[in-house]
Amino acid sequence: MLNRASTYLYHRPRLALALLLGPPMIYMVVVYLGALFNLLIYSFYYLEEFTGLIVREFTLSTYAQLFEPANLDIFKRTTVMAAAVTVADALIAFPLSYYTAKFASPRMKTWLVIAITIPLWSSYLVRVYAWKLILAQEGILSWFINLLHLDGVLSWLLSFESIGGSSLALSPIGLFIVFVYIWLPYMILPILTSLERVPKSLLEASGDLGAKPLQTFRTVILPLAFPGVVAGSIFTFSLTLGDFIAPIALGNSKFFIGMAVYSYQGTAGNIPLAAAMTMGPIVIMIVYLLIARRLGAFDAL
C-alpha cells in the first residue's frame, strides 16, 4: 500500500511538491500574511474619540497622528536604540565569533557555543527582571562602579536628558545594556556560521602573499563574514525595534514603539493607531533590507 503510494507520487512530482509545500503555504498565507493584512486594513480605520468606538471607514487620519511630534519622537528613539544595540552587538560578537571559529580547540568550541546559547534556554522575562536587579540603584553594577570610583562618571552620564535618568535601571543606558545582552546570541550565531565557512587556507594564502594580519582581516575575513554580520543585524535590529517587554519591565518612562503599540491597543483601545504604529517598524525593516541588499549582503547567502 505504502509502496504503491510512493510509486504514484514518484511519477507525479508536481503533486508531491504540492503536498509538501501546501500545508506550510496555507499557514503562511492565511495565518501569517492574513493577520498582517488585517492589521493593514485596521490602520486605515479610525477611533471615534467621543464614543471610543472604531469607525470602519477609510481614512488617513490615523497615519497623520503618527506624525505628531510625540509619536515621531518614539520612532526616532526606537530606531536610534535599535541601531546602537546592533552596532554594539556586532562589535562584541565579532571577536568572540572569530576566536570560536578559528582558534578555539574543538572541545573549547563546544563549551563556548553552549555558553552562548544557554541564556536562550531560560525565560526572556526572567532575564530582563534579573537585569533590573543588577542595574538597580543598590544593585551589583552600581556597587562595582563605586568600587572602581567611577560613580562620578556614571552620574555625569545619567545627567544627560536623552540617555539619562534617575538610576541606571530607569535610564535608556540601562535599557541599552539589557538589549545588547538579550540579543547578543542572535548576532554571534550567524557571524560564527559565516566565519566557519571561511577555509583556514584562505587566511594562510593571504599571509603567504604578503598581507599583514590587519590587511588579511580587512580584505579577506571581513568581506567574507559580512553576510553573517548583516544577517545578525537583521535579528538584533528588528527584535529591538519591536520589543516592548524590556522597556516595560525596567519601568522606563520614555516610550518605545513596542510599548506604544501595547498601550494603544490595550488601555486606550485604539487598535487603528496601534496598527498604524506597527507599520512603522515594517517600513523601517523593508528600507533596512533594501540597503543590506544594496551592500551585497545576500549575494553570498
Next chain:
Amino acid sequence: MSNSPTPAIRFNQVSRYFGDVKAVDQVNLEVRDGEFFSMLGPSGSGKTTCLRMIAGFDRPTSGQIFLYGQDVSSLPPYERDVNTVFQDYALFPHMNVADNIAYGLMVKKVNKSERMRRADEMLELVRLTGFGKRKPSQLSGGQRQRVALARALVNHPKVLLLDEPLGALDLKLRQQMQVELKSIQQRVGITFIFVTHDQEEALTMSDRIAVFNEGKISQVGTPAEIYERPASPFVAGFVGTSNLIGGEVAKRLTGSDKMFSIRPEKIHLGNVNSQPEAGMVSLDGAVRDVVYLGLFTRYLVETEGGIDLMVVEQNLKTTSMDVLSVKGQKVRLFWHKDHINPVGG
C-alpha cells in the same frame, strides 16, 4: 661544497612535534638554487609539515630553516620571500581572477594599473588570457589551479612551494599539468618545491627527490638514483614496485644473506631448461598468477625459497592467449647481477 652557491633552502636538524607525535624528526636537507625539488612520501610522513615550515604557517620545535642563507625559522609568512600553491587552491571567492592574481601586489601597495598589467602577464603565462574578469567559481578545476599558480608567481618569490597541487585533477589533466609546470619552472627559473604522494609525478618532473618516511628523509637523489638504487626497503617499495629478497635465497644468489631489491621489469621469464648467460643469476619457480594489462603482462611467480616475485614483461610478440596459458607452469627466472640492489636492513 665550499664554492657551491648558497642553497635555496637548508634545513638544519629541524624537528616538529605535535604533542608526542614526531611529525618531522631531525631533518637535514638542502635544496639547490633553481631546481625542481620534490618531497615524496605517504600521508603523515612529514613532507607537508616541512613545506608548511618553509612557508611559515608552522614553526620548527627545534632546528633552523635557512632561505638563501638567511635564518627564517621564526619569521611570519608575510615576511618570507616564498609563495605557496595550495592543495585546495585557496582562491578568494569574493574577488575575480585578476584581483586574485594581483592580491600579492595589492597588499604591497602597487598601483592599480601596474597591478592589472602584471596580472595580465601572469594570465598569459598560465594560458588564461581573457579570464581576468571571471570569478573563481566560474572556472574548472584545471583553470583554478593555473590561477593559483599565477597568483603565487606574481610576486616573483625566491622559492615556490606546491602542496599536492595536482591531486584534485583527473589523470589526463594531471599529466598535461605536469609537463606545463615543468616548462613554467624552466621559463621563470624559480626554485620549485613540490610535495606529492604520487611517485610517478615526482619521477616525471623533479630534478631531485627526497623520499620521506615517518618524519625522516629516507633518501635524496635524482629520479634515476631513487628508482634504480633505492637505499632502503621502504624506498624500494614506495617508489615503483620492488621484489625484496633476503635470507637463504639471497645468500645462494649473491653470497650474502643481506636483503636486496630487484625491479619486476629487470627479471626475465625463461623455460626451465635454459641456462643463465654470463653475469646473470637464475631462480626456479612456478607461475601462480598472470594479469594481462595490454601493454605488458604481470606474472606472480612462487619461487623455490617460498618467496613470491613479481615479474613484468612487455607484450612484444605475445598475445593474451599466450601469456594466460603460462599460468601454473614451471619457469626459470633470470636477471643481471648489476640490477641487484642491496637495501640494507
